[in-house]
Amino acid sequence: xxxxxxxxxxKSDVYIEACGRSLQEAFEQAGRAVFDTMTDISxxxxxxxxxxxxxxxxxxxxxxxxxxxxxxxxxxxxxxxKEFKIEIENKNGSYFLHGVxxxxxxxxxxxxxxxxxxxATYSLMEIITDKNKFCLRFVMDI
Numbered sequence: 805x806x807x808x809x810x811x812x813x814x815k816s817d818v819y820i821e822a823c824g825r826s827l828q829e830a831f832e833q834a835g836r837a838v839f840d841t842m843t844d845i846s847x848x849x850x851x852x853x854x855x856x857x858x859x860x861x862x863x864x865x866x867x868x869x870x871x872x873x874x875x876x877x878x879x880x881x882x883x884x885x886k887e888f889k890i891e892i893e894n895k896n897g898s899y900f901l902h903g904v905x906x907x908x909x910x911x912x913x914x915x916x917x918x919x920x921x922x923x924a925t926y927s928l929m930e931i932i933t934d935k936n937k938f939c940l941r942f943v944m945d946i
Contacts, residue, residue, distance in 0.1 A: 808833035809840075817946050818919065819928060823939040827863075830938040831870060832888040835905070838874050841944065843915045845886040851908035854883060858901040863931050866892070866899040867940055871924035874905075882910040919946050 808829070809822040818841050822833035839845050856873055860866035877883050885907035893900050923945045930941040 809837040811837075811841075812941070814928075814943060817925070817927075818921070818944040819941070820944065821939055821941045823937055825936060825938070827933075827938045828890045828892050830940045831867070831890045831892065831901070831903075834867070834871065834940050834942070835874060835888040835890075835903075836886060838871060838921065838944065839878075839884055839886060839907075841919050841921060841946075842878070843884060843910075843918055845884075847915055848884050848886040848907050850887060850906045852883065852906070854881075854885070854905045854907075856901070856903045856905065860899050860901075861897075863899060864926065864929055866901055867929065867931065867942060868924050868926060870901055870903075871942065871944070875921060875924065877905075878910070883907055884910050884915060921946055 812819040820837045822837050824830035858869045860869050885905040887906040890903040921944045925943045925945050927943040932939040
C-alpha cells in the first residue's frame with residue numbers, strides 16, 4: 805500500500821481507493837495507482853512530460869474521463885507516468901481538469917508487466933469528502 809492509495813478487495817477487477825488532502829491530490833494518487841497496477845512505478849524515470857485537459861459535466865464523469873485518458877495515452881503512446889500535477893476547477897456548471905504528467909516510454913526490458921487494464925468503469929465509483937480528506941473509489945476492468 806502507498807500512503808495515498810490502496811487496493812481494495814474485488815472478485816475480478818482492480819478496486820482502488822485514492823485519497824488526498826484536496827480533490828486534486830486524490831486525482832494525482834488515482835493516477836499513480838493506475839500505473840502501479842500496470843507496472844512497478846519505482847522503475848519509471850522522468851524523461852517526458854505530457855499535458856492533459858478534460859472537461860466533464862460532474863465529478864464522477866471527470867474521474868471516469870481522467871482514468872480513461874490515462875489508459876488512452878498508454879495504449880496509443882506507450883507512456884507510463886508516476887508524477888502527476890492536477891488542477892481542477894468548477895466553472896459554469898462544468899468541471900475542468902488540467903494536468904501535467906511525468907514519466908517515460910514503456911520499455912518491456914525495464915518495466916515489468918503486472919496487470920493489464922482494459923478500461924475504467926463507473927462500477928462502485930464514489931467520491932467521498934470529509935473535513936480534510938478527499939477519497940476516490942473506483943474499479944478498473946482487467
